[in-house]
Amino acid sequence: MPRIAVGGFLHETNTFAPTKASYADFVHGGGWPAMVRGTDVFKVMRNINVGLAGFIGEAEALGWELVPTIFAAASPCAHVTKDAYERIAKVIVEGLAGAGRLDAVYLDLHGAMVAEHFDDGEGEILRRVRQVIGDELPLVTSLDLHANVTPDMVHHADALIAYRTYPHVDMADTGRAAARHLALLLQNGQHFEKAFRQLPFLIPISWQCTSDFPSKAIYEQLADMQSEAVPTLSFCPGFPAADFAHCGPSVFAYGKTKRDAQAAVDKLAGLIEGHEKDFDGRIYSPDEGVRLAMELSKAARKPIIIADTQDNPGAGGDSDTTGMLRALVRNHATHAAIGVIYDPASAKAAHEASVGASLKLSLGGKSGIPGDAPFEATFTVEKLSDGKFVAPGPYFGGRDMDMGPSACLRIDGIRVVVSSHKAQLADQAMFRYVGIEPTEQAILVNKSSVHFRADFEPIAERLLICAAPGAMPADPASLPWTRLRSGIRLKPNGPAFTAPHSSPLHSTATG
Structure with a gap:
């Protein structure tokens, strides 16, 4: 054996x-x-x-x-x-x-x-x-x-x-x-x-x-x-x-x-x-994406789903930027939901306030991403959760999830999933665990780039990709590279990287 x-x-x-x-x-x-x-x-x-x-x-x-x-x-x-x-x-x-x-x-x-x-x-x-x-x-x-x-x-x-x-x-x-x-x-x-x-x-x-x-x-x-x-x-x-x-x-x-x-x-x-x-395609600004989703939803029978790709915690984001939430509020979206915003302090405040309370929060925006900031507003606490559930969709494949103390917060016609731990929103259960039924929403904004497709494509009328401020730019050429190998193109048919003359060569071990 x-x-x-x-x-x-x-x-x-x-x-x-x-x-x-x-x-x-x-x-x-x-x-x-x-x-x-x-x-x-x-x-x-x-x-x-x-x-x-x-x-x-x-x-x-x-x-x-x-x-x-x-x-x-x-x-x-x-x-x-x-x-x-x-x-x-x-x-x-x-x-x-x-x-x-x-x-x-x-x-x-x-x-x-x-x-x-x-x-x-x-x-x-x-x-x-x-x-x-x-x-x-x-x-x-x-x-x-x-x-x-x-x-x-x-x-x-x-x-x-x-x-x-x-x-x-x-x-x-x-x-x-x-x-x-x-x-x-x-x-x-x-x-x-x-x-x-x-x-x-x-x-x-x-x-x-x-x-x-x-x-x-x-x-x-x-x-x-x-x-x-x-x-x-x-x-x-x-x-x-x-x-x-x-x-x-x-x-x-x-x-x-x-x-x-x-x-x-x-x-x-x-x-x-x-x-x-x-290997390239259309990326929308937050306002462009939300307005298009609102227009498409008028005749849609299923949700319009927006990927908040640059704040994807599956690619290094902290899942706490507020650019897409601001666009939803600014454009008066209704029957919309966004998740997951990682903010343990706001989740704790919601649990302390209890369901039905109105709560003024500085939500998200705490990871220091340029162009982003906490979203200050008054929210209604709709539902609370201990954050423990099973994610049965094809990506997580039945994993036990623990998002920590979590809440569904509402502002106008928009619901927000707030958690105390990070994971990209790649399963419908990540809305349902705080009482949001994803199939009943007109617009869903997922902090994910692609993994969400496995469970959400079957319920989607249309998928859009938006680029709000975040740690994982949709365009890799926009990153401040210093140590790539010389000659590699920074995007498909993009500019080639040239190593700075002042940068020393690095071995595999850097410390």
Whole structure:
């Protein structure tokens, strides 16, 4: 019986975001399951949409013995603190060192983690793991579609296998795919050759959606390109908000021969580069989006849904900016709802005031985003919640959620979901838990970029994308880059990055 060590450590880092990921953020999870260690991993990683859960299910079906270390994940934000990184990495590495005989290791990683002291968080984790297990033991990793894949990650892992959907409804499926690939490696000690290429332009996250053109067609062709000769092929559009040399899209393959793998990578890269101009689209200002939504809603039978993409807590935002709320109020929108605004102080005040109270608040706007500020107004407290519920939609996949003390506040014809913890609004339950029925609203504003589509497209008349002030610009060329690799274009068909002459070269370790 093969004996496989498993673990998970996930964070998507926006180096331009206002708030860093502390150890406490990983303990809570922030939309991910809370941190678990040892055999408790098996209690949580069951029947949910997480890579490690999919791997465990497939491994058990294959009859493997599993040795758990830790699962830890936190909501996207700025750098992972050195304290958090080292404490979690230590559990993984010491767990492997004390595990006894092992036949392989599987890790569920994100691929876009930047720590305070390491640019390439995953490359460093994989290096440390390889140092413990040696060069011969198979090491397989699942990655997020937004991974900024680095040469070190490719070098240290025997296989990197990325999600193929955005919204990420296939996280568990990717864990299962990693288990199947590991089974090939374990069969007679089979070995696959690697090929890897980074692509020459950043892709805005709003246009990475795999249910739309061009990503949909690219991933369909990617699936057709896999074969017995190339059992695993991946395309990561990347997370375009990490200021280091290896930020950006990449393709990578594993083949029976180097020629097989390289041919697959070359063909896929050529396909993607041929669609460069298609990775862009219309973004509305807050007032434009709200006015259009109000006009469309007159004849609509279902809600008009607006993505507040630049304050997406799934991309590093603090989920507290007020630009879209101001636009709703300013344009006298009715039958509208917006969420989730993260503001523990306002949520606490609502609970202290009780249902039915009128409450003057300075709501949101506390993360210091340029062009944003708290929204000062009088609200009515409509409903209170302890913030605990299940999110059954296809993205969260039945996860237990804990948003902390929460409230539904009303101002005029607009309802606002206010929480004490952050998670992007990607499930209809994130309105319902405070008494808002999303299907009965004319306009819904979701602090999300794409993940909300998985549960909201079926109830939407039309989807719009708006750019109010936030930590994750819809246009990556607007970010103050300083450390990208020279020559990469800052957006599709955009200007090429040139490194400042005064900036020193940085190694993987920055501290």
